[in-house]
């Protein structure tokens with residue numbers, strides 16, 4: 001009896017594992033996606049705002065300044081500016097007004113609109 005039901009249990013177990021794995025992956029994804037954000041438009045905006053004056057940013061032309069950290073792995077860092085959880089809404093707020101999110105930070109507010117910040121954030125999450 002036990003032997004007969006074993007394969008069934010194994011199959012059920014395997015299906016459950018697959019389901020858990022699938023939902024696990026789905027849960028990690030949203031952090032790297034910004035709704036309404038277009039990474040390519042973001043890249044062009046980052047270039048236009050001359051963010052590379054202070055940052056090294058892959059695929060963006062500029063002096064690759066070193067006043068700010070390199071943004072080459074921004075998409076997989078856990079924190080923004082060392083202390084803010086790296087999630088889309090936080091990234092958008094930080095890009096628009098860094099000192100409001102992290103008092104005392106040396107990154108200035110550059111007058112970026114909500115839409116522009118959304119596209120820039122999408123581009124930030126493409127950097128890995």
Ligand code: HEC
Nearest residue numbers: 046049051053054067068069079080081082105106107120
């Ligand atoms: C005047 C120099 C300067 C300019 C211009 C500037 N930044 Fe920054 N940025 C900084 C500094 C300094 C930090 C570090 C902030 C901190 O840790 O408090 C920073 C931090 C960041 C971070 C977090 C990096 C990390 O490793 O956590 C991101 C993302 C970022 N900047 C994106 C941008 C974007 C996009 C632009 C253009 C819209 C831009 N920056 C323009 C100086 C600048």
